[in-house]
Amino acid sequence: MKNFKFGLLSAMALSLVLFSCSKDEETQPEETNPTANLTKEVPQHLMDVLEEMEMNTNFVRYGDFHFPDGSTEERIFVEEDVVLTEDQILDIGKQLDEAPGDRQYRTFNLVSQGRNISIIGYTGGSQALSSKARTALQWAVNNYNRLSGVSISFTLTFGTNYQSKDMVVYDNSINNPGGAGGSAGFPSNGLPYKFVQIYNLDGYSTNVNEHVITHEIGHSVGFRHTDWFSRQSCGQNVNEGSGSVGAVHVNGTPTGYDSSSIMLACFSSGASGEFNSNDITALNNMY
Template sequence: MLTLLWGLSALVLCTSCSENNDQITEPNSVEQTAETPWSKSVPKNVIEAATKLDLNVDHLRYDTFYFPDGTSEERLFIEEDIVMTEQEILALAKFTDGRQYATNNLVSQGRNISIIGYTGFLYGLSSKERNALSMAVNNYNSLSGVSISFTLTFGTNYQNKDMVVYRNPFQFGSGGSAGFPNNGLPHKWVQIYGLSSYNVDVIEHVITHEIGHSVGFRHTDWFSRESCGQNTNEGDAGVGANHINGTPTGYDATSIMLSCFHSGVNGEFNSNDITALQAMY
């Protein structure tokens, strides 16, 4: 999920997908007690699977994941904005073979992805967030040389949709969360939270970023998390982090898939993001 960061001179957010620099605060840190689900120890086989997938196990915990119908379940939160079940992460690790960086798990080529912006009570998107979602979907649909496309609707009948974008009112901080594709399908659940005070471009950025995870993108700064002011390696083998030809192997300061984001983002792909999408799809 994205978390709020403070830089020396600019507000930064962490998407982990998130993006930016300098000092990082932990607005979503909570004292761990026996009653909090994220105090549960992560089993060794799950840690090993995450390591095989080149995910940062320093940012691996259990927490409560909320669905738009108000139900919830315990899931693994990885690098703050990637959310998976134990079964999903173990299954992905079985089929790894092994930077812009993609995973080994992609959506089927040529697929039209049905995506719905949820409008129901409590978890529904605001009018500004709905506008940002429309802009994010247009970011993908306007690209040439990309075989996947999106059909966007708004409402509450999400059960038969490939992807659902909704607001989580219970999450601390600001940002979003998603997961990786599986069996040729995009990850279904895309959450955003804590974005009401930000402009539409920032919200567009967060949604575009999380949709990126849902169709197979890793963080472009997986090797350093430099956009978050960190110097840690998320791993390179695995859903692995596979370098996409024609894109930088070093830090790409304007990529929409950086781990953290700041309040000055414009919500648009840069040229390397576009090259990556065209290579993947």
Template structure:
């Protein structure tokens, strides 16, 4: 989940896994269900450019009350049964720049229908709905090939991305990356605790997670500077730099790993530049 940067007691280099709030449940699960990733799974995730310092396997709730297993690293979620759909990366040139995943949204799927979910306990609050409207407007204001059509309701069948609320009192959200089929990642999960933040901060978090859905990495993925992380750094740089983006890793990007209480929700110049280069 994307984490509020002041809540650092449980944040690790993976970008905010709150493992100290979780209790061991291995003995409560059937033996055939994996609780921790295998060595091979971790190797695959690493080769995808995912920080593997604290990857967990969790049941992620859907808007309809069902759950599906995902690998979780910070605010990044990868479907457990879909791991093979994601390409691996090689170690590329070092440099503190804007990064993306190997999979981006294919031209055929760049008219993206976003649904702000309004049904039952997964319904976005009024503040969240306003923030989502602002975040989508930021994307649509850019002169590129991405186009977002936002509606509110419960018709999930007609949506490419579904934004819904999950019952979690902490600030943050989670999403994933496009898979090899060229479609955007389908689910953005907003923690209920985001209602305690301003509409602008909600806009920032919504825009960040949509960024992941269309293929953007954390700009500071390699050192988590926005999370005040000072631990060991990855030995390699398995991410794809977007040519033409700035050298600075601390550009106040909307794609920084952690956020603060005063975010304005707007794209930085490097965000705009990288979106327009990529799409």
């Protein structure tokens, strides 16, 4: 069975709070953003904030972020599938300075409790979701909505009028010819990250599509990679950071490797698309 990275463009158990690939015996080589600006270095003061957030700074670069309407904006890609603007990183840095400690930082990166999140599956033009991806998105939303005791919920529609929605899910394969996975970002100001991309998943099962979308929505509502400390699901042994603030362990979940979490850094071609019991515990603890 092969495992794939939610790449740079390809991407809850121990589920660590913050703002989602696949591995087994074989691991797909790390994908690279075809529009990445590899000559422009991310400034050290931004890297310092990312390190304090306990993000893996081996996977940080500028790249063109593509919106559903075809427009682009330069953003910073972290850990291959997490997308941030410079201002977002600076805002998080300010929050860390003003309110150090796990509780404040965790709260800053969560969606407001009790919020009903409006989410739309994009159906227009070259970035429309396929029929399979639309089904997978419905299954992913069901994963969240069926959980009892979780205060956030989702209302799903399909169409092109995404501007007023809290979150839009769209297929950006046209701008990512290599690799398969998705990308998303962190919540801010009590709102989820708006733009959830998937790409090159048509060759995979509906369950794998469901897995990737559920994973990226997980980032958007405040969860980071379960194996942040090792990236073991990718066949690596890389600690993504050991700062004092960014990776907040969720009570009741393991502190070691959880091989079936939906928030692993890499996904398997045999992924079921479902939360495991630790993912559910994490969601219940956070929301």
